[in-house]
Amino acid sequence: MKYSSVAAYVALVLSPQLFAQTNEQEIEKITVTTQKRIQTIQDIPVSITAYGGEFLERLGINELDVLSDITPGLTIQEQSPNNPGFVIRGITSDSGSSQTAQRVSVYYNGVDVSRSRGSYFELFDIERIEVVKGPQATLFGTAASVGAISVITAKPQEEFDAAITAQFGNFSARTLRGFVTGGNSKVQGRLALSYRERDGFIRNIAGEAGSQSEGGFNQEDLNGIERFAIRPSLRFTPNDDLTIDLVYSYEEDDDTGTSFVNGLIPATGGDTSPFSFAELSGSPFAEEVFGKPDLGIEREVEDINLTAEWQVNENLTVTSISAFRSFDSLEVFDADGSQAFFLEFAEEAEGEQFSQELRAVHSTDKLITIIGANYFTEDGSQAVPFSTEESIYLNCLGFLSDFNAPCVNEDSSVNILTPLLTQGALSVLPYQAEFTNFGDNDSFSVFADVTYLVSDELELTAGVRYVTEDRTSGFIADSPNSVLSGGPLLPVVDTNGETFESSDDFSGVLPRFNLLYRLNDKTNVYGTISKGRRSDVIDVSSTTDSEGNPIADITEIPEEIVWNFETGIKGSQFNSKLDYSFSVFFQDYSDFQVNLQDEAGNFFTTNAGSATNLGVESEIRALVGEHIELFANFAYIDSEIDDDSSNGDLAGNRFRLQPEFSGSIGAFYSKSINSHLDLTGSFVYTYRSDVFFEPENAPISGLEVGEDSISLVNARIGIGSVTQGWNVSLFANNLFDKEYLVDGGNTGGAFGNPTFVAGAPRFYGIEVTKRFGQQ
Numbered sequence: 161m162k163y164s165s166v167a168a169y170v171a172l173v174l175s176p177q178l179f180a181q182t183n184e185q186e187i188e189k190i191t192v193t194t195q196k197r198i199q200t201i202q203d204i205p206v207s208i209t210a211y212g213g214e215f216l217e218r219l220g221i222n223e224l225d226v227l228s229d230i231t232p233g234l235t236i237q238e239q240s241p242n243n244p245g246f247v248i249r250g251i252t253s254d255s256g257s258s259q260t261a262q263r264v265s266v267y268y269n270g271v272d273v274s275r276s277r278g279s280y281f282e283l284f285d286i287e288r289i290e291v292v293k294g295p296q297a298t299l300f301g302t303a304a305s306v307g308a309i310s311v312i313t314a315k316p317q318e319e320f321d322a323a324i325t326a327q328f329g330n331f332s333a334r335t336l337r338g339f340v341t342g343g344n345s346k347v348q349g350r351l352a353l354s355y356r357e358r359d360g361f362i363r364n365i366a367g368e369a370g371s372q373s374e375g376g377f378n379q380e381d382l383n384g385i386e387r388f389a390i391r392p393s394l395r396f397t398p399n400d401d402l403t404i405d406l407v408y409s410y411e412e413d414d415d416t417g418t419s420f421v422n423g424l425i426p427a428t429g430g431d432t433s434p435f436s437f438a439e440l441s442g443s444p445f446a447e448e449v450f451g452k453p454d455l456g457i458e459r460e461v462e463d464i465n466l467t468a469e470w471q472v473n474e475n476l477t478v479t480s481i482s483a484f485r486s487f488d489s490l491e492v493f494d495a496d497g498s499q500a501f502f503l504e505f506a507e508e509a510e511g512e513q514f515s516q517e518l519r520a521v522h523s524t525d526k527l528i529t530i531i532g533a534n535y536f537t538e539d540g541s542q543a544v545p546f547s548t549e550e551s552i553y554l555n556c557l558g559f560l561s562d563f564n565a566p567c568v569n570e571d572s573s574v575n576i577l578t579p580l581l582t583q584g585a586l587s588v589l590p591y592q593a594e595f596t597n598f599g600d601n602d603s604f605s606v607f608a609d610v611t612y613l614v615s616d617e618l619e620l621t622a623g624v625r626y627v628t629e630d631r632t633s634g635f636i637a638d639s640p641n642s643v644l645s646g647g648p649l650l651p652v653v654d655t656n657g658e659t660f661e662s663s664d665d666f667s668g669v670l671p672r673f674n675l676l677y678r679l680n681d682k683t684n685v686y687g688t689i690s691k692g693r694r695s696d697v698i699d700v701s702s703t704t705d706s707e708g709n710p711i712a713d714i715t716e717i718p719e720e721i722v723w724n725f726e727t728g729i730k731g732s733q734f735n736s737k738l739d740y741s742f743s744v745f746f747q748d749y750s751d752f753q754v755n756l757q758d759e760a761g762n763f764f765t766t767n768a769g770s771a772t773n774l775g776v777e778s779e780i781r782a783l784v785g786e787h788i789e790l791f792a793n794f795a796y797i798d799s800e801i802d803d804d805s806s807n808g809d810l811a812g813n814r815f816r817l818q819p820e821f822s823g824s825i826g827a828f829y830s831k832s833i834n835s836h837l838d839l840t841g842s843f844v845y846t847y848r849s850d851v852f853f854e855p856e857n858a859p860i861s862g863l864e865v866g867e868d869s870i871s872l873v874n875a876r877i878g879i880g881s882v883t884q885g886w887n888v889s890l891f892a893n894n895l896f897d898k899e900y901l902v903d904g905g906n907t908g909g910a911f912g913n914p915t916f917v918a919g920a921p922r923f924y925g926i927e928v929t930k931r932f933g934q935q
Contacts, residue, residue, distance in 0.1 A: 186736040187781050187789075188212060192290050194310070195609070196299055196479075196530050197521050202730045205621065205674040205686035207233070207293040207743045207777060209793075213286040213314060218828060219842055220876060220891055220927070222283045222337075222354070227309075229846040229872070230824050232777040232795035233293050234309075235817055239903055239917060241280040241387070241413045242457050242491045242509065248293055248307035249747065250773050250799030250818035252755075258511070258540035258599030259633040260755075260765050261695035265300050265308035269407055269465045270517075271483040272300075275540060277509035278461055278487030281411055282389045285339045285352035287312045293777070294724045294745060295692025298607055298623035298672045299530070306692055306722065306747075315405060316341050316348035316395040321933035323885075329925020331384075333358040342933075348395045353388075360384035361921050362419040362434075364455075366441035371428050372499040372574060373441040379455055382438060383918070384416035401471040409463040413489075417442075417455025420906055420915035422497035423863045428572035434916040435899045439572075440494035443504035443547035449592045450506040450545055452492050459489035477521045485513045495907040497915035500567060500574045502556050503908060504547040511540035519607075530609040530623075537603075543596040550589040550644045551577040557911065559645075581644055589643055595652050597700070598634030598659070603627055609672075621674035632663040633698040635712070653702040653710050660712035662700050668693045668719065683731035694720035694753055697765045717765050720753045737783040747773035752801060754810065754855045768855075769807030771815075773799040787831045794823040813857040819869075821849040833879075840887070841877040853904040860914040865905040870919075872898055878927075885931030890924070897922040 190210045191198050201208055209231050221227065224244065225236040235247035245252055246264040262274035273279050283289075290310040292300070300308045324338035334357050341350035360381030365371045367378030389411040396404040419438055426432050427439035440455060447453040465483045472478055489509050496503035519532025554560050555577055556567035565575040578589045609623030636659040639648040648654065672690035679685060696719045703713035728743030749771040756766055775797040782790045798820060803812035814820075826844040833839055852866045859865060873895040880887030900919040908915040 185783050185786065187732070187739045187783060188215070189736075190288060192288070193312075194290055194292050194296075194299070196519060196532075197477075197523070197528070201741075202684055202732065202739075203676070205619070205676040205684075206296070206688055207726065207728060207741070207745070209234075209291045209293075209779060211289050213288060216283065216286055216289070218840075218876075219826070219844065219874070220889075220893075222335075222356070224280060224283060224309075227289065227291070229844065229874075230791070230793065230826065231291050232779060232793040232822070233775065233797065234291055235819070235822075237817055237902060238280070239418050240415055240457050240491060242277055242459055242489045242507070243418075244280045245817060246279070246309065247817045248291075249745070249775060250797050250815040251306040252815065252817050257765070258509075258542050258597050259699055260599075260697050261601075264306060265296070265310075267300065267308055267310035268409075268463065268485075269311070269313055269405075269483075270467060270481050271465060271485070271515050272536065273463070273485055273513065275487075275511050275513065275538060277489055277542070278485060278511055278513070281311075281409070281461065282354050282356070282387055283311070284337045284354035284389065285314045285350075285391065287314045294688065294726055294747075295670070295672070295690040295722060298609055298625045298670060298690070313391060313393070313407065313409075314339065314341075314350065314352070316343060316350035316393055318343050318345060318348050319933065321931075323929060323931045325927060325929040327925055327927040329358070329891075329923055331359045331361055331923070333923065333925055335927075343395070346397060348397070350393045350395075351391070352393075353390045355388045357386040358384055358923075360416045360419075362421075362918055363437040364417070364419075365427060365429075365437055365439050366499065371439055371441070372572060373444075376441070376444065377446075377453060379440060379442060380416040382417050382419035382440065382455070383920075386414040388412045403469045405465070405467045407463075407465045407467075409461075409465075411459075411461045413457055413459040415457045418493055419918055420494060420497040420908060421918070422908065423904075423914045423916055424861060425496075425498040425500065425568045425913070426572065428499060434901065434918045435921075438497065439499040440497060441499050441501070442492065442494050443501060445547055445590055445592070446492060446504070446506075449504075449547040450490070450492050451508075452490055452506070455492050455494060457489060457491040459487070459491075461485070461487045475523055479517075479519050479521075481515070481517045483513075483515045487511050493907075495915070496556070496911070496913050497908055498568065498913075499572065500556060501549040501552050502567070503553075503911055503913070505907060506545050508543040508545070509541070511538060513538040526613045528611040531607070533604070533606045535604050536601075538599070538601050540600075541596055541598045543594060545592065545594040546650060547590065547592050548649065549576065549578070550591050550642050550649065551575075551581055553591070553649055554642075554644060556913070578644075591640075591642060591649055593637070593639045593648065593650055593652065595637040595639065595650075596635070598632075598636075598661075600632040601629060603629040617678045619676040619678075621676075622671070624669060624671045626667070626669050628665065628667040629695060630663070630665050631695065631698055632661060633700040634659050634661040635700040635702060636660070637702050653704055653713075655702050655710050658710070660700055660702060660714075662698050662712065662714045664696070664698055664716065666696045666719065682733060683729065685727070685729045687727045688724070689726075690724045692722040692724065697753065699764055701764075717753060717767050718751045721750045723748045738780065739782075740778070740780045742778045743776070745773075745775050745777075749773070754801075756855060768801050768810045770802045770804065771800065772802060773797065773815075775799070787829055789828040790826070792823070792825045796821055810855055813855060814852055816852050816855050819849040819851050821847070823847050836881050836883070837879060838882055839877075839879055840889070842875065844874045845871065846873075847871045853901075854909065860905055860909045861912050863914050865909065865914055867901045867904070870898060870900040872896075872900075880929075887927075887929045889927045889929075891927060892922060892924040894920060894922045
């Protein structure tokens with residue numbers, strides 16, 4: 161199975177007769193701004209994948225995580241919009257801690273929005289998406305230590321245009337999205353919106369008749385979504401040389417709880433399968449402790465972007481980008497994934513970011529120069545409140561084994577030993593705690609990038625970014641003593657209301673060197689050497705001094721450095737009916753940073769030593785005859801922490817969430833039935849080899865925490881009229897209803913109770929689109 165993409169490539173490349181058509185069709189040419197100027201992908205000497213908005217619409221892609229199905233070297237894991245994980249070439253960026261820097265830059269209209277809890281957004285009315293792989297710090301900033309995902313929304317236009325799409329499917333799925341745009345020669349406007357809702361696909365029996373919480377709070381089914389987003393934008397064009405774009409984005413998410421299903425404790429009347437039904441009852445004190453009675457997420461994100469581009473003369477362009485972004489999310493989750501009032505957590509994350517970039521691009525026949533400066537500041541916090549019943553907590557962790565009462569009995573009832581331990585004085589002992597990390601980061605950087613055209617064939621590029629940072633980390637904990645144990649239940653030291661802080665300054669120099677050689681007007685080869693950097697981490701928590709008083713526990717994890725060496729070839733053949741790219745890369749890491757969980761379920765960053773990453777990536781798009789367009793990708797990535805004793809317990813381990821082999825094959829079909837009707841369709845097959853969900857690559861409580869290889873199929877078929885602007889499609893995602901896992905281990909794993917999150921089952925439905933204005 162893992163060689164199927166390779167076989168497809170060989171078949172296409174070795175069969176030129178497939179493209180021996182005389183029609184004028186060509187593969188869609190997407191121009192990108194990866195190097196801060198408009199170029200074709202073929203002319204950029206780095207590995208990049210790009211998709212236009214029409215391509216995304218034809219596949220029905222409206223979520224970021226689906227991009228990884230069709231992009232080599234990219235994996236996006238979405239437990240919830242509050243907790244996405246972005247993986248480029250084996251490197252994961254998913255930490256929610258305000259004290260850590262990100263590795264993968266997520267850019268939204270030219271601005272870094274990489275902070276994990278604020279980086280997810282709905283995909284609708286998109287102009288294009290660019291996925292750039294390898295360190296891109298010179299032009300994208302330090303967060304792009306292993307790559308960047310850049311999303312550019314559709315801009316206003318003068319001519320009137322509008323469209324509306326409605327979608328209905330199983331699990332009561334409903335979607336409505338659309339846009340309208342128009343204006344005059346000086347001012348144009350655009351309004352786009354999206355609303356999606358769907359019931360949960362994992363039944364939650366908590367609160368139902370026959371459950372352990374019968375008559376209590378009735379939790380909703382898990383993994384349901386309700387998301388609303390709106391984006392008004394204005395474009396001012398006072399003259400031919402100046403363009404000003406003002407974009408406001410607002411998103412509100414109200415999803416049901418994530419299906420963290422306990423792998424050891426079965427639901428009442430069920431089993432431990434993460435694909436059947438669950439019994440996640442949460443905390444009976446959720447409203448009081450978390451401020452939200454039910455499992456799930458409440459999240460708001462706002463973004464304001466002002467971009468001005470001034471064409472000073474035919475050689476010089478000056479661009480200013482100013483942006484502000486804020487996010488506020490509260491997610492309540494049942495970390496033990498069972499009916500027991502055991503590990504009930506929430507996470508309240510808040511953040512504000514401001515960015516100002518000013519750059520100039522000067523072009524002559526031989527020399528292209530980019531210079532610029534960027535200021536970025538963010539202020540964030542991540543609060544983690546905790547709720548449990550003392551005797552259940554102690555018993556489920558094995559501290560009350562002398563009583564010979566299991567955490568959960570064979571009939572699925574939960575043992576509460578508080579009456580026995582308090583000699584009947586108390587029937588229940590609720591407990592709550594909360595710990596919060598803070599992070600303030602101010603950074604200033606200057607960058608320069610110079611491309612020299614040595615000849616018509618040879619192009620050399622050298623660039624550098626100098627960055628200086630002022631980072632402050634903070635921590636506060638309210639962790640009272642337990643009535644039963646006499647100490648805090650979580651291994652967190654109470655700070656007695658004091659916030660512990662630590663600050664430091666850091667700086668770095670990040671170069672890149674590129675070479676592009678044009679073998680002919682259809683084929684380019686390239687080589688690149690670049691340096692990436694993940695910032696130093698100031699990890700602040702709490703501990704006690706020799707007299708038992710709380711003091712700050714400060715650990716500084718040194719910056720992570722990666723050197724990327726890459727070579728590749730890009731080209732177009734058969735009169736632009738076939739586009740392809742192929743690259744080989746090697747990455748060398750020092751002071752490799754990994755995120756682990758402590759015994760309180762709190763994530764922290766540590767230094768895992770050295771690591772290496774070797775990989776191959778390839779893509780192809782082809783027109784086959786008049787009616788079929790094929791696309792395929794393949795990636796082989798061998799990424800692991802070096803098997804050296806100096807690297808500690810993780811030595812020799814593979815990077816989490818990274819498959820060794822991945823690939824996809826897809827096709828579009830379009831044919832006119834008559835002068836008024838067109839038949840359209842699409843098909844995508846994706847494959848991914850096995851992955852580990854945790855850096856330790858090891859079982860937890862005897863359960864494997866990973867996923868075997870999976871293959872999924874999505875398909876669409878529709879009928880419509882291009883001239884009349886309407887289309888009706890039937891679609892099915894995960895057509896064969898394969899069962900697979902999105903994640904495993906999770907917070908429950910830190911307490912010896914690993915939980916598992918099911919991937920989406922078969923979703924199917926009907927979609928109706930009507931276009932007004934331009935056809």
